[in-house]
Amino acid sequence: MDYVSTRGSAPALDFAGATLAGLASDGGLYVPREWPRFSEAEIAGLAGLPYAELAQRIMQPFVGDCLTPERLLELTRKAYGRFAHKAVTPLVQLDEQQWLLELFHGPTLAFKDVALQLLGLLFEEFLGRGDGNLTIVGATSGDTGSAAIDAVAGRAKIDIFMLHPRGRVSDVQRRQMTTVLAPNVHNIAIEGSFDDAQAMVKRMFNDAAMTDRFAIGAVNSINWARLMAQVVYYFAAALQLGAPARKVAFAVPTGNFGDVFAGYVAAKMGLPIERLIVATNVNDILHRALSTGDYSQGTVTPTAAPSMDIQVSSNFERLLFDVGGRDGKALAAQMAGFEATKAMQLTNAQREGAAALFSSARADADEMSAAIRWAFTECGETIDPHTAIGLHAAHTAGIDPAVPVVTLATAHPAKFTEAVTAATGQHPALPARVGDLFDREERLVDLPGDYGAVADYVAARASPKA
Numbered sequence: 450m451d452y453v454s455t456r457g458s459a460p461a462l463d464f465a466g467a468t469l470a471g472l473a474s475d476g477g478l479y480v481p482r483e484w485p486r487f488s489e490a491e492i493a494g495l496a497g498l499p500y501a502e503l504a505q506r507i508m509q510p511f512v513g514d515c516l517t518p519e520r521l522l523e524l525t526r527k528a529y530g531r532f533a534h535k536a537v538t539p540l541v542q543l544d545e546q547q548w549l550l551e552l553f554h555g556p557t558l559a560f561k562d563v564a565l566q567l568l569g570l571l572f573e574e575f576l577g578r579g580d581g582n583l584t585i586v587g588a589t590s591g592d593t594g595s596a597a598i599d600a601v602a603g604r605a606k607i608d609i610f611m612l613h614p615r616g617r618v619s620d621v622q623r624r625q626m627t628t629v630l631a632p633n634v635h636n637i638a639i640e641g642s643f644d645d646a647q648a649m650v651k652r653m654f655n656d657a658a659m660t661d662r663f664a665i666g667a668v669n670s671i672n673w674a675r676l677m678a679q680v681v682y683y684f685a686a687a688l689q690l691g692a693p694a695r696k697v698a699f700a701v702p703t704g705n706f707g708d709v710f711a712g713y714v715a716a717k718m719g720l721p722i723e724r725l726i727v728a729t730n731v732n733d734i735l736h737r738a739l740s741t742g743d744y745s746q747g748t749v750t751p752t753a754a755p756s757m758d759i760q761v762s763s764n765f766e767r768l769l770f771d772v773g774g775r776d777g778k779a780l781a782a783q784m785a786g787f788e789a790t791k792a793m794q795l796t797n798a799q800r801e802g803a804a805a806l807f808s809s810a811r812a813d814a815d816e817m818s819a820a821i822r823w824a825f826t827e828c829g830e831t832i833d834p835h836t837a838i839g840l841h842a843a844h845t846a847g848i849d850p851a852v853p854v855v856t857l858a859t860a861h862p863a864k865f866t867e868a869v870t871a872a873t874g875q876h877p878a879l880p881a882r883v884g885d886l887f888d889r890e891e892r893l894v895d896l897p898g899d900y901g902a903v904a905d906y907v908a909a910r911a912s913p914k915a
């Protein structure tokens with residue numbers, strides 16, 4: 450399997466190359482040259498496998514000969530061995546049609562652990578084959594940061610610099626990052642929004658002054674390996690609900706379009722998915738793009754679902770590439786227009802291609818709270834604000850009552866105590882595995898929202914590439 454850039458001019462890479470590269474050198478994102486496809490019988494044969502084995506079977510075609518099946522299985526067993534639930538991503542029934550797929554049983558209590566626990570091991574594996582160092586530069590609106598830090602803290606040959614928007618992540622989220630004191634971990638609070646942080650990260654991949662000296666790597670979902678690992682739980686959930694004989698719909702709380710793009714990949718691989726419902730908060734660029742074709746960047750409004758306070762969705766580019774005919778040159782021009790004007794209109798092919806599988810909904814603060822309350826009072830489940838936005842979308846999508854609708858429960862409610870307590874009157878407790886988070890020492894630096902300041906900070910501390 451090799452990987453091509455959505456912007457058509459970076460060299461194709463194998464899986465190990467794409468994993469270490471993160472972003473393509475032409476500014477595009479790596480995607481598999483073609484989608485591997487499972488037959489109905491092959492999908493049926495996956496039912497009942499333990500999660501780590503299912504993960505190996507789903508991911509092997511993407512990994513190709515970069516890892517033997519035996520080695521990939523060792524890595525998936527190690528990655529998912531740290532989850533607090535034996536099923537890794539358990540399904541919980543809410544009512545006759547609605548289900549929750551709990552993705553927060555990993556070490557840092559959000560769905561990001563599912564991919565990042567594996568990615569940390571993949572980095573170690575591939576770096577172990579040479580003598581280079583990796584400088585990871587990431588942006589987080591709260592959850593990617595702690596999951597990535599947990600996955601690479603203390604690992605040889607890796608430094609991680611994680612940018613978060615100052616004051617715009619929850620206290621639990623910030624402390625999960627800043628209380629990790631391993632010498633290779635560098636937390637940076639920047640002035641601005643997640644979008645500002647993400648733009649600086651992408652700029653660094655194309656800054657020759659940095660890339661000549663350092664091997665810059667990605668832990669955000671611009672890194673293909675992140676999405677590949679997230680494809681697995683769509684299969685896990687659908688198989689439990691009767692796939693491939695029965696279709697399933699998914700409602701996905703969305704920001705950077707990574708998690709829901711993984712659902713699209715599952716559909717491309719043959720999983721019978723009725724609909725992917727993209728759920729946004731009031732930062733609704735994706736809802737506008739999918740419902741009207743208008744992909745224009747608004748200003749970011751802070752909400753009680755801070756991890757989705759995003760107005761430029763990196764992985765949407767992967768969808769536009771795939772449904773728009775895989776024309777890298779044309780997409781490069783379209784994205785250059787967006788970067789210059791902060792606005793773009795989807796082509797007819799892109800709109801129609803997306804509409805075949807995706808629908809969308811937007812939830813405001815009241816709708817989000819109402820969904821938390823409904824889950825609590827009607828079903829006895831405490832859910833977090835991001836999950837609630839997904840659940841609101843699941844309820845309003847008008848899916849045929851015979852089709853199960855699975856909302857991805859992307860974070861543990863205790864990460865967002867204020868909104869959950871306000872909606873339910875109950876204070877969600879942090880699981881014991883997060884321990885004494887509020888008693889630990891924090892370490893972070895404050896930097897202005899200025900690329901030069903961040904690049905200088907990284908350059909002064911990172912290890913050269915070889």
Ligand SMILES: Cc1ncc(COP(=O)(O)O)c(C=O)c1O
Nearest residue numbers: 592703704705706707708756859
């Ligand atoms: C808790 C939570 N839910 C949903 C999302 C949205 O996921 P994605 O960015 O993959 O669309 C994020 C982060 O992005 C998140 O941290």
Ligand SMILES: N[C@@H](CCOP(=O)(O)O)C(=O)O
Nearest residue numbers: 589590591592593669670756
């Ligand atoms: N919600 C994310 C934002 C970054 O998204 P990613 O999936 O591209 O890493 C976060 O919590 O940091």
